Amino acid sequence: MRILVIGGDGYLGWPTALHLSQRGHEVAILDNLVRRSYDHELGADTLIPIPSIHERVRLWHQLTGHHIQLYIGDLCDYTFFEPAFKGFAPDAVVHFGEQRSAPYSMIDRRHATYTQTNNVVGTLNLLYAIAEHAPDCHLVKLGTMGEYGTPNIDIEEGYITITHNGRTDTLPFPKQPGSFYHLSKVHDSHNIMFACRIWGIRATDLNQGVVYGVETDATNLDPRLLTRFDYDAVFGTALNRFIVQAVCGVPLTVYGQGGQTRGFLDIRDTLACVELALLNPADRGEFRVFNQFTEQFNVLQLAELVKHAAAAHGINAQIEHLENPRVEKESHYYNAKHQKLIDLGLQPHYLSDTLIDSVMHIVNNHKHLVRHDTIMPSVRWRATQSPTHS
Ligand SMILES: NC(=O)c1ccc[n+]([C@@H]2O[C@H](COP(=O)([O-])OP(=O)(O)OC[C@H]3O[C@@H](n4cnc5c(N)ncnc54)[C@H](O)[C@@H]3O)[C@@H](O)[C@H]2O)c1
Known part of the structure; x- marks a missing residue:
């Protein structure tokens, strides 16, 4: 397949692009590198240093012989995106290319509108291009389990039958x-569903949980990957955050009571789920929703899991409760279905001491790079003024 990975310089897009390339697909990455500029804006950085996207792709070619084509530019700029899309002519698009932080969107009006x-x-540009x-191209779009919130009933996969x-x-x-x-x-999901209905395109919305882990088969070929x-x-x-805090010997900061429940998955399962969606495409006109966790x-x-894993390294991690900067329920019912990807063959990796251990090991190797002043929350949901970030 010819697969365009939008957002391929990001946390998930990069290992997904490598995984699909390793599997023999023709892969192109499209990214405007804006994720790197959020870090410059916030004074933060990835703890694992990452080379430029050009260097990463060059290295991948040297190591494996696989070529990944690069399109550097903004998906929102149709004068850039349309010729790039037509030039590559994808059979499928995996769309990771969005601003993905809830706190970033809550900094102030400017960050919300951005x-x-x-x-x-x-x-929308992507839907029009398809x-x-x-029109036969399959859109695999990264949504989030956070679209549903925390209702007091079971969460279904995308649809509910109501009498x-x-x-x-x-x-x-x-x-x-x-x-x-x-x-x-949520707005994206509505737009995609509408586009499927009126234009007959095919789309899968992956309502993903929170992803953890860094290592995948492909990225383990070289530390620079x-x-x-x-x-x-x-x-x-x-x-x-908890793993970094444990390694640095400072308390693990839980927001509020800590009863906020969410779905989680290993980064290797993200890759597997995206691949399963690509290999089993939605039908023309179908808007398919999978809960991906x-x-x-x-x-x-x-926090307790990290405390337990840290104890094995002789670290006595303390847990501290902070005033919750967000507006959210801290104790609530949560039961979300996640069957459709299992039915397609997903074999989950579950969160274990071994996984936390391996991440602790990587963090420990980069401990000297930790920027302590970036860990405490500075964005508040209820703030009416936002003096810290203009
Ligand atoms: N990381 C998670 O735990 C998680 C959980 C649920 C859903 N998701 C979703 O998965 C996707 C990828 O998440 P991630 O953690 O890899 O995010 P990320 O911020 O690391 O990567 C996103 C990439 O998209 C690029 N991008 C953003 N806007 C763009 C634009 N207009 N044009 C071109 N490129 C653009 C960024 O430069 C970045 O490289 C996001 O849509 C996110 O909402 C992530």
């Missing part, structure tokens, strides 16, 4: 997202 413009306009130039006043229909599952970023994903590792309060996940944890459980 996030929604970047994500919604980018996806409809106009490659109301004696009549029954199958409708999109209600969405109650918790940030302007998550809302951008490793993907980025974010631990700062804006782009880092709770698990990454393998296990549920709450934030306090994650």
Whole structure:
């Protein structure tokens, strides 16, 4: 297959591009490298240093003989994107290329409008390009489990059958997202569903949980191929932050009571899920939704898991509860279905001491690079003024 990976310089896009290239597909990466400039803006950085995208692709070619084509530019700029899309003529597109941090989208009005413009306009451009130039092309779009929020009923995979006043229909599952970023994903889902209906294109929305881990078969070929590792309060996940805090000997900072429950998955399973979606495409006109995660944890459980793994290294990690900067339920029902990818053959890797250990080992090797001042939360959901980031 000819596969265009949009956002291929990012945490997930890079190892996905390598994985698909390793499997013999013709892969191109399209990215405007904006993720690197968020770091410059915030004074943060990936803990694992990553070479430029040009160097990474060159190295991949030297090591494996596989060529990955590069398109450096903005998906939101149709004068750049349309010729790039037509030139590569993909059979499938994997779309990772969005601003993906909830706190970043909540900094202030400018960051909220940037996030929604970047994500919604980018996806619209992609939908138009597919409809106009490659109507058979399969869109595999990264959504998020955060689109659903935390309803007090089981979360279905995309759709729910409702009987109301004696009549029954199958409708999109209600969405109650918790940030302007998550809302951008909901807007995307609606736009993609509409495009499938009116133009007959084929799309899979992967409502993904929080991803952990850094190593994959392809990136393990050379340390310079490793993907980025974010631990700062804006782009880092709770698990990454806890691991860095444990290694640095400072308390693990749990927001509020820590009862916030979410779906999680190993980065190797992200690659497997994307590949399964590509190999089993949606039908023409079908808008398919898969919930892409393998296990549920709450934030306090994650802290306890890291504390336990750290103890094996003689580290006595302490857990500290911080005032929650977000507006979210800290104790709630959560039971989300995640069967469709298993039915397609996904064999999950579960979160284990061994995995946490391997990440701790990598973090320990880069401990001297940790920027301690980026770990504490600086973005508050309720803030009406935003003096820290203009
Ligand atoms: N990382 C997770 O745990 C997670 C969980 C659920 C969903 N997702 C989704 O998966 C996708 C990838 O996540 P990630 O963690 O790899 O993010 P990331 O920020 O590391 O990567 C995103 C990439 O997209 C690029 N990009 C952004 N806007 C672009 C534009 N307008 N034009 C071209 N390129 C653009 C960035 O430069 C970056 O390289 C995102 O859509 C995210 O919402 C991620």
